[in-house]
Amino acid sequence: MPYRRAPEWQISHWFNTPEPLTLARLQGRPVLALAFQMLCPGCVSHGWPQFLRVTAAFPELYAIGLHSVFEHHDVQGTPAALAVFLHEYGIDVPVGLDMPGGGAGPPLTMRAYDMKGTPTLLLIDAMGRLRRQYFGPVSDLHLGAAVAALIGEAAAGNDNPPADEFGDVGRR
Amino acid sequence: MPYRRAPEWQISHWFNTPEPLTLARLQGRPVLALAFQMLCPGCVSHGWPQFLRVTAAFPELYAIGLHSVFEHHDVQGTPAALAVFLHEYGIDVPVGLDMPGGGAGPPLTMRAYDMKGTPTLLLIDAMGRLRRQYFGPVSDLHLGAAVAALIGEAAAGNDNPPADEFGDVGRR
């Protein structure tokens, strides 16, 4: 099998959900997660609008935000700061605060996925495998294709997808 | 099989191709066709830009334009008018002039597909079956999904696709 299991995320604080959302609990449906920082311009201008567009178009997805603060922790990194951001932007999907790794570096989930920065999109299939990871812009055309393929597999009960014709990080 | 064979198109004049492009000749790769009128505002502002975006993103597609003139035939309907439009807009994909049906009504290909107007997108799979027909706006997300599914089937040699989970005319 060419895909690795998506690392379980490590979250210090959840918003917009009554209980923690582990990957294990979400299995059975594809997951689209957006790792962002509240003061990252590309996250606010492109990442979040596209993420909300995709999750509205494909309600079969679990939609999860990950606040992966790797710089300016004092300003962006607190639950209070994240709560204000979510309130001001009217975001009501579940969002987890990525667990600080100690010191000034990236948080633990960001490290486990070896993310290069924000925004990063993670696309995880219904079996819990990491199928796509996009850092920076990806077109709606290619993202829609990647998402729909996982929804189709889940609907068909197909747990042995073809090797990915789009390469490691997804066609953009 | 839930899909019907795409009707062969009927063309009076081809542009940007050394020889006529019948559906029979194109079999083996999915086809995306845009039926338009040169003076239809939605075709110019949305239809053509999206069509060119999709065909650039997915080079596995055959990209075909169909000039399906169902009104103002005297102004829009001549090969000379279409030639000027293609030149001014820098369109270099093959475009066929949909065969006039006689009188003021819709042309023959438009009738065969029972198109409601322009722009209409036709998505035909590598086996020559009509899989999607969109009249008016469709999101890049859903169009990318539909196109990529047919490319995936063709690559896998899968000629027995699942019943369409998106319904008759495609999710938008």
Added chain:
Amino acid sequence: MPYRRAPEWQISHWFNTPEPLTLARLQGRPVLALAFQMLCPGCVSHGWPQFLRVTAAFPELYAIGLHSVFEHHDVQGTPAALAVFLHEYGIDVPVGLDMPGGGAGPPLTMRAYDMKGTPTLLLIDAMGRLRRQYFGPVSDLHLGAAVAALIGEAAAGNDNPPADEFGDVGRR
């Protein structure tokens, strides 16, 4: 006086007006005219939308379209073709068909203003003087400034405006 009198336009056919609109008749209010061709992509995608935006924002303006066909006369140049274009695009401001100059060259109004192509915007003050001529893109910021200045002069009865601080063809 640093401004020249705007040349009277020469029109073979008017649309959307019960009688011909000479510049002499329009004097007393500023005039914004858009010279275009129906198959010029920049005219359709940028020129007309901006022109309609400006004339809606500043109802003090006379808004006039000039169909200045300098190429592909057989396809674009007839009153019938222009009528279809205006109908399909829902344009209801007065539009004049610039008088053909004979042969394949530019029409007479286009020549009188020495236009370089389409779209071209002409801004004429309430005294009938040509104050701005923009070929190609101009920002809403600078166009709004230029239009409002002429409206202000007309309201103040000021017929001796300062030399233009923006230069010959207008700041963009």
Added chain:
Amino acid sequence: MPYRRAPEWQISHWFNTPEPLTLARLQGRPVLALAFQMLCPGCVSHGWPQFLRVTAAFPELYAIGLHSVFEHHDVQGTPAALAVFLHEYGIDVPVGLDMPGGGAGPPLTMRAYDMKGTPTLLLIDAMGRLRRQYFGPVSDLHLGAAVAALIGEAAAGNDNPPADEFGDVGRR
């Protein structure tokens, strides 16, 4: 004179300027100021892009940002938070942190101008008079007109402008 003197702003901390910028010091050129909050979506998506567009188009303006925090003071209201925002968004015009008024209410400059929220644009003429105050969206067309009028007055040494034909808060 129908215009009131713009109240001097009250700033607790300046960024991107070697010394405090009082209105008295800026007199002689028109001033465009943007009052914003770093976590206000409309400020980030529309207010700042338009402000930067206007100040690039009209270099005769003094461009000033005012961080007028009237809610979520603990997250948005510190100099450290503002410094991160300016760094992440690449903003290099002078920005002042509006002086907190004590408690949870609006800061002192916001009160002095009776601002209704953010984003708010203030347009102050070269004589130090408040000429326009826009809360929320204003079109580039009308903003360009208002700005250029003040630049024209300043260039002409005209200190007795006509009563404003656009009304109290500016045409949008």
